[in-house]
Amino acid sequence: xxxRPASPRILIVDDGSLIRLxxxxxxxxxxxxxxxxxxxxxxxxxxLSERFDLAIVDINMPKMNGxxxxxxxxxxxxxxxxxxxxxxxxxxxERDAAAARAAGANFYLVKPVTPADLALHAAVLTGMLA
Amino acid sequence: xxxxxxxxxxxxxxxxxxxxxxxxxxxxxxEDGELVVGVFRVFHTLKGSSGVFGIQPMxxxxxxxxxMLAAIRDGRTPIDPALIDTLLECLDQTARWLxxxxxxxxxxxxxxxxxxxxxxxxxxxxAAATAPPDAPEFDDPGxxxxxxxxxxxEALRGQAEGTSIFRVVYQPDPRCFFNGDxxxxxxxxxxxxxxxxxxxxxxxxxxxTLDPFxxxxxxxxxxxxxEAAIRHAFRLVADQVRIAEVPLRALSxxxxxxxxxxxxxxxxxxxxxxxxxxxxxxxxxxAGRWGSAAAAAANALRYEGGNGHAAAVAAALAEAVERHDxxxxxxxxxxxxxxxxxxxxxxxxxxxxxxxASRSLRVEEQRVDRLFALVGEMIVAKNTLGWLAGRTAEAxxxxxxxxxxxxxxxxxxxxxxxxxxxxxxxxMVPVGQVFDRFPRLVRDLSLRLGKPVDxxxxxxxxxxxxxxxxxxxxxxxxxxxxxxxxxIEPPEMRRGAGKPERxxxxxxxxxxxxxxxxxxxxDGGGIDIAAVGRKAVDSRVLGEDELGALSEAETARLIxxxxxxxMDETSDLxxxxxxxxxxxxxxxxxxxxxxxxxxxxxxxxxxxxxxLTLALLRIVTVSARGRRFxxxxxxxxxxxxxxDDRIRRIRGRAAFTWREQVVPLHPLGRxxxxxxxxxxxxxxxxxxxxxxxxxxGGGGFFGLEVDGIGDRLEVALRPMDGLLGNIPAYLxxxxxxxxxxxLILNPKELPP
Numbered sequence: 012x013x014x015r016p017a018s019p020r021i022l023i024v025d026d027g028s029l030i031r032l033x034x035x036x037x038x039x040x041x042x043x044x045x046x047x048x049x050x051x052x053x054x055x056x057x058x059l060s061e062r063f064d065l066a067i068v069d070i071n072m073p074k075m076n077g078x079x080x081x082x083x084x085x086x087x088x089x090x091x092x093x094x095x096x097x098x099x100x101x102x103x104x105e106r107d108a109a110a111a112r113a114a115g116a117n118f119y120l121v122k123p124v125t126p127a128d129l130a131l132h133a134a135v136l137t138g139m140l141a
Numbered sequence: 142x143x144x145x146x147x148x149x150x151x152x153x154x155x156x157x158x159x160x161x162x163x164x165x166x167x168x169x170x171x172e173d174g175e176l177v178v179g180v181f182r183v184f185h186t187l188k189g190s191s192g193v194f195g196i197q198p199m200x201x202x203x204x205x206x207x208x209m210l211a212a213i214r215d216g217r218t219p220i221d222p223a224l225i226d227t228l229l230e231c232l233d234q235t236a237r238w239l240x241x242x243x244x245x246x247x248x249x250x251x252x253x254x255x256x257x258x259x260x261x262x263x264x265x266x267x268a269a270a271t272a273p274p275d276a277p278e279f280d281d282p283g284x285x286x287x288x289x290x291x292x293x294x295e296a297l298r299g300q301a302e303g304t305s306i307f308r309v310v311y312q313p314d315p316r317c318f319f320n321g322d323x324x325x326x327x328x329x330x331x332x333x334x335x336x337x338x339x340x341x342x343x344x345x346x347x348x349x350t351l352d353p354f355x356x357x358x359x360x361x362x363x364x365x366x367x368e369a370a371i372r373h374a375f376r377l378v379a380d381q382v383r384i385a386e387v388p389l390r391a392l393s394x395x396x397x398x399x400x401x402x403x404x405x406x407x408x409x410x411x412x413x414x415x416x417x418x419x420x421x422x423x424x425x426x427x428a429g430r431w432g433s434a435a436a437a438a439a440n441a442l443r444y445e446g447g448n449g450h451a452a453a454v455a456a457a458l459a460e461a462v463e464r465h466d467x468x469x470x471x472x473x474x475x476x477x478x479x480x481x482x483x484x485x486x487x488x489x490x491x492x493x494x495x496x497x498a499s500r501s502l503r504v505e506e507q508r509v510d511r512l513f514a515l516v517g518e519m520i521v522a523k524n525t526l527g528w529l530a531g532r533t534a535e536a537x538x539x540x541x542x543x544x545x546x547x548x549x550x551x552x553x554x555x556x557x558x559x560x561x562x563x564x565x566x567x568x569m570v571p572v573g574q575v576f577d578r579f580p581r582l583v584r585d586l587s588l589r590l591g592k593p594v595d596x597x598x599x600x601x602x603x604x605x606x607x608x609x610x611x612x613x614x615x616x617x618x619x620x621x622x623x624x625x626x627x628x629i630e631p632p633e634m635r636r637g638a639g640k641p642e643r644x645x646x647x648x649x650x651x652x653x654x655x656x657x658x659x660x661x662x663x664d665g666g667g668i669d670i671a672a673v674g675r676k677a678v679d680s681r682v683l684g685e686d687e688l689g690a691l692s693e694a695e696t697a698r699l700i701x702x703x704x705x706x707x708m709d710e711t712s713d714l715x716x717x718x719x720x721x722x723x724x725x726x727x728x729x730x731x732x733x734x735x736x737x738x739x740x741x742x743x744x745x746x747x748x749x750x751x752x753l754t755l756a757l758l759r760i761v762t763v764s765a766r767g768r769r770f771x772x773x774x775x776x777x778x779x780x781x782x783x784x785d786d787r788i789r790r791i792r793g794r795a796a797f798t799w800r801e802q803v804v805p806l807h808p809l810g811r812x813x814x815x816x817x818x819x820x821x822x823x824x825x826x827x828x829x830x831x832x833x834x835x836x837x838g839g840g841g842f843f844g845l846e847v848d849g850i851g852d853r854l855e856v857a858l859r860p861m862d863g864l865l866g867n868i869p870a871y872l873x874x875x876x877x878x879x880x881x882x883x884l885i886l887n888p889k890e891l892p893p
Contacts, residue, residue, distance in 0.1 A: 029297060032305075040200060041192035064440075085429030093432025095440065113419055115430050117437040118412050130193040135405045138440030138451070139189070 018044045019064035019137035024054040024080065026072040034067060034129065041130035042139070051075025055083055058091045064137040068116070070100040070107070078114040085115040095136050099124055149190055150239050151503070156183050157232045157239075158577055164225050164232075165580050171220040180228075181210040187235060198248060198256035199238050205260040206231045222588070227262045229581070234259060284361055289336040293363050296335055306335070307371050310383045311360040312342060318356055322378060331374050333366035363387070407481070409441040414474055417467045431461055435470060442477055450477035506607075509567050516561050517857040521876045523557045524854055526550050561857065565606060565754040572650045572659065573601030575613045579621060579648060586625050592632060593643040594625060600650035605657040606754045612731045613659060613749070616724040620661040620747050621646060623720060628665035628745055638742060640664070657753050662746040668739040670696050677702065697737050701725040726869055729889065758858045760875075760885060762851035763832065766810040766817065771856065771875065771885040776835050778842060780850060782828035797844060799833055806831065806844040812891050813870070834888040845888060858885060 021043050023034045035045045046061070048054035050072045058066065066084075070077040077098060085092055098116040100107060108119040118136060120128070133139070160183035167176045188203035206228055212218040234255055241248050249255075285293075293306050309331070313324040328337065338361040345351070364371050368386065375382040413434040422430060435458035439451040450473075457473035530546045576598050587594040604610075629635075629644040636642055647662040674688050677699045688696070703722040724747075725735045733751040760771035761780075779799075787797050788806060795806040810817075831844040856875035861868065869890040874882050 029294070037195065040195050040197065042189060082423075082426060085426035085433070086423070087429060090432075092426075092429030093436050095433050095437040112412070112416055113421065115416070115426060115433065117416060117433055118409055126195050127193050131405055132409075134189070134193070135409055135441045135444045136437055138443030 018042055019133075019139050020044045020046065020062065021133060021137070022046050022048060022054060022057055022063045022066045024048045024051065024066055024072070024077065025069040026050055027069070030069070037126040037129050038133055040126075041134065043130075043133060043137075051077065051080030051083070054080055058084065058094055059087065062090075063094055065133060066094055066096045067133070068096050068098050070098060070111070078110065081111070081114040081116055097132060097136055099129075146194070146242065149194060150243055153187055153190060153239055154236070156187050157236050159183055160187075160232050161229060161581050162577075164229055165584050167220060168222060168225045168584070174214070177210065177214045181207065181214055184210055184231075191235075194242075196238065196242070196248065198252040199235060202231055202234065202256040202259050205263045209263050224263075227259065231259055231263070284338055285336045285363060289363070293335040293365060296333075296365050304365060304367055306387045307364050307366070307368065308385050308387045309360070309362040309364055309371065309375075311362070311375070311378070311381060313356045313358060313360075313378065313381055315355045315357065317378075317381075318354055324356065324358065324360060324378075327375070327378065328360050328362060331362065331364050332370055333364045334362060335365050336363040337361070406441045406445050407478070410438055410474060410478055410481075413438040414471065417470055417474075428462060431458060431467060431470060438474055438477070442481075445481070447477065447480065450480055453477065504567075509564070509607075512564050513568065516557065516564050517859070518876065519557050520561065520855070520857050523550070523553050524856075526553055562754075568607045569604040569754070570607050570610050571602050571604045572610050572613065572657070573598075575610055575617060576601045576648050576650070578614065579617070582618070583621065583625065583646060586622065590625055592625060592629050594629060595643055595645045597645060597647040598649075599647065601648075603650040603652060603657055605751060609657070609731050609733075609751050609753075612727060613751075616727045616749065617648070617659070617661065619720050619724050621648070624661060624663040624665060624745070628663040628667075630666050634666075652753070653750070655753050656750050659749045659751065660746050661749075662744060664744040667741040667743055667745055668697055668700065668737070669741070670739070673697065673699050694738075697739055700737060701735055726890075729887070730869075730872065732872075758872075758875075758885070759853065759855055761832075761853050762883065763809065763845075763847040764849040764851065765808070765813070765847050766815040767848075768815060769851070769883060770809070771854070771883050772832060772834075772845070772888055773872065773885065774853065776888050778833045778835050781831050781833060783831050783844075783846075784828050788829075797831075799842065799844070802842070804833065804842050804844050806846055807891070808846040809886075809891075810848070832888075834891075836889055845891065856883075856885075 021038055023031050023038075023045060025031050025034070025047075026049050031047045031049075035047065038045050046057060046063070048057050052075045054066065054068070055075070057063075068077045068080060072080075075083075077100070081096055081098075084094065084096070095117045096115065097118045097120065098111040099120045099122060100111070101122045111119045118132065120132060124132075160180055163176055163180040163183065167173065167180060170176065184203055184207040188200055188207055191199040191203060209218065209224070209228070213220055213224075218224075238248050238252065241252075297304065297306055311324065311328060313322060314320065317324060328334070340359050340361070341357050342359050343357075345357075368384070371384055372379070375384070416430060416434045435454050439454045442448075442451040442454065454470070454473045454477060457469040460469040461467050526546075527550050530543070530550045533546055534543045579598070580596055583594055583596040624646050629646070630638070630640075632642040635644065645664050647660070649658075649660045649662065651658055670693055674691070674696045677683055677696075678685055678688055682699060682702045691699075700721045701724070728735050728749050728751065731751060733749055736748040736750070737745065738748070739745040759774040761774055761777065762769055762771055764770070781799070783797055783806075788795055789797065791803065796803050797806055798804070809815075829846050830848070830850055831846050832850075833842055834845050835842055858873045858875055861871055861873050870887055872885045872887040874884055876882060
């Protein structure tokens with residue numbers, strides 16, 4: 012308990028402000044620290060300059076979409092490349108889950124995600140409650 | 142109820158019990174670092190899950206409590222009883238909120254206030270000023286319709302950063318018209334107004350007393366915009382307006398439940414395996430992928446407390462990267478998955494808050510009760526079959542069918558009995574369920590009475606039928622209160638008597654044959670038997686001469702007689718003279734018996750002997766004045782016929798001699814005050830039918846005169862509840878083969 016920071020940090024990567032607000036509300040209430048990025052480029056800048064425990068990534072975004080962001084992320088040198096990533100997309104279907112996996116996502120959820128599910132998955136992927 | 146919420150309630154209640162135990166132990170041993178960490182973890186986990194469900198007041202309060210415990214853990218704050226009290230209250234409050242969530246899916250209106258109050262107490266009064274200023278009930282947007290709320294969310298879409306939905310409550314000053322305010326104009330000019338409700342502040346007065354110049358309204362609104370802009374609109378009436386941002390979740394329509402979240406950890410682990418297995422990875426991305434898969438898997442394992450497996454996965458990653466081969470990672474993942482499936486091997490979860498891993502099934506109580514009721518009905522049907530077999534045997538010309546019918550009846554009888562036993566076994570629960578509530582009770586009582594008391598609990602794993610265990614709480618509460626209040630002497634008196642100042646109360650349970658025994662012992666002053674005897678004579682429970690004939694043990698038993706209390710003054714805790722009699726009746730109602738052992742200046746033990754299960758009851762049916770009743774066979778010593786000349790009058794009461802003792806005779810119809818039927822039989826000069834009943838508890842025998850004696854039956858007793866539960870003359874009811882309800886008498890309580 013003592014050697015890990017109390018609040019895992021999560022980067023939300025989504026171009027929808029409403030979605031970001033909803034994730035932020037939910038995750039902060041569950042005890043996470045939250046930062047936001049509105050596209051892949053901004054997200055990449057953030058993960059290379061700050062430490063995060065999890066990225067929650069949308070697929071369809073302007074400028075740099077989720078798939079490109081994940082590939083770019085995994086291709087980085089250093090620790091940031093291994094940042095666990097949870098893709099939450101409105102595309103339901105095994106093919107999309109496989110595409111996300113191929114891009115290097117660690118888990119895949121389909122919108123809409125309830126607050127409870129979001130917080131639980133974030134907690135599991137960051138090892139939070141241990 | 143949503144399965145996730147159900148799980149949350151279940152686990153949280155376990156955690157509350159664990160935390161309560163921990164806090165009480167901590168009060169006793171403040172230096173025990175492990176206890177602090179244990180309690181800290183309870184609050185931490187509770188807070189975490191309450192956050193998951195967005196129960197904000199609970200999260201805030203638990204967060205403050207957790208901070209306090211961290212301070213204790215780090216040695217920054219000393220432990221004192223007041224702090225323990227407050228922390229216990231936080232758990233109590235959490236338990237109440239869980240109840241609220243269970244019944245109506247939301248917290249009570251005062252939740253914010255309660256949380257704020259407890260937070261202030263946790264932080265000490267000096268921090269009161271910094272407590273959250275937001276008024277309660279305020280951020281609840283529930284008064285707006287779902288359509289209005291959805292429209293507000295819709296309107297928020299595409300707004301600039303920094304824009305939110307705000308809840309506005311404007312209660313204009315009643316004299317505002319004279320100040321030149323125009324509330325309606327003000328609200329109409331609010332930027333981003335999305336929803337509006339106008340209502341009177343209270344009930345409307347009668348028309349003749351209505352003052353039209355008085356502004357009586359409350360305006361509720363949702364507004365979308367920046368907080369500064371909204372506040373600006375109300376700058377002239379700022380004292381009459383409350384504004385707060387609405388959490389988006391509070392506005393969102395109920396979201397459909399997502400994927401089954403039973404085993405997220407398992408799903409995450411499986412997904413990492415798939416990720417590692419994908420082949421078409423560009424070489425530059427391999428290290429990042431493996432690293433992220435290892436990190437995600439290790440985190441998921443850590444989430445469950447499987448730190449050993451998590452470390453193994455991390456080590457495997459290094460090896461895999463070094464050898465450019467993912468197989469060490471596969472091995473580590475597979476081992477972790479296996480380890481999860483068979484707990485007990487390797488790193489079993491240390492953090493799982495659930496009970497010791499016995500292989501048990503959590504079943505809703507109602508389902509078992511339903512099964513129990515069904516078996517009860519089967520027994521009724523079985524009895525009907527017996528009756529039918531009997532009728533068939535009487536009927537002429539049915540020779541061939543009587544035998545197979547009787548065989549079938551015997552088979553069904555055996556099967557129903559086995560089934561009843563099996564169901565009864567499902568209903569067995571440990572008495573610890575009831576004992577668990579006492580450490581807290583004893584702690585609070587002992588503080589209030591100023592008598593330091595240790596509670597010892599033994600045999601809490603002893604199990605008995607759910608009904609029996611549940612019925613134990615009230616009687617035990619009486620007994621434990623009695624012990625603390627009357628049994629245990631004040632500390633100075635104990636010191637004078639050479640006893641340790643700290644008294645001991647023991648709750649003990651064990652099996653003895655087919656009974657379960659529960660004892661409440663104290664090392665207090667014991668019962669003054671002579672005083673009990675005097676009191677009994679004074680209260681006309683018995684005569685002076687009768688008292689003389691009693692042994693000490695028999696005299697002590699008089700504490701269970703109705704209308705007897707040895708305390709001159711009653712206290713608010715216990716003792717209104719009905720206590721012990723009530724305990725006896727409650728225990729007898731579930732087929733138990735009470736006993737007492739007491740040694741002056743050494744202490745008292747009250748012993749409750751209870752049936753292990755509510756087994757089938759063997760009864761005989763009797764009739765009196767045209768009505769039928771059941772009498773349990775175990776109290777009937779003999780059934781006799783009495784001719785009138787054997788009945789004597791002793792001091793005006795009927796009695797007869799049976800086995801060389803004089804036994805009083807009571808007609809059942811008169812005891813129950815049944816309306817006089819035509820009474821065709823008893824006047825006809827025939828013998829009287831009498832059940833000789835053992836009154837129990839050394840009370841001797843009495844004769845119960847009935848008009849008729851019928852079948853002997855085996856029945857499943859249904860205890861009386863509700864209003865009827867308090868009538869001591871009846872044990873319960875049972876359904877008869879013909880569908881009629883039969884009342885089962887409690888003969889021990891019958892004599893007038």
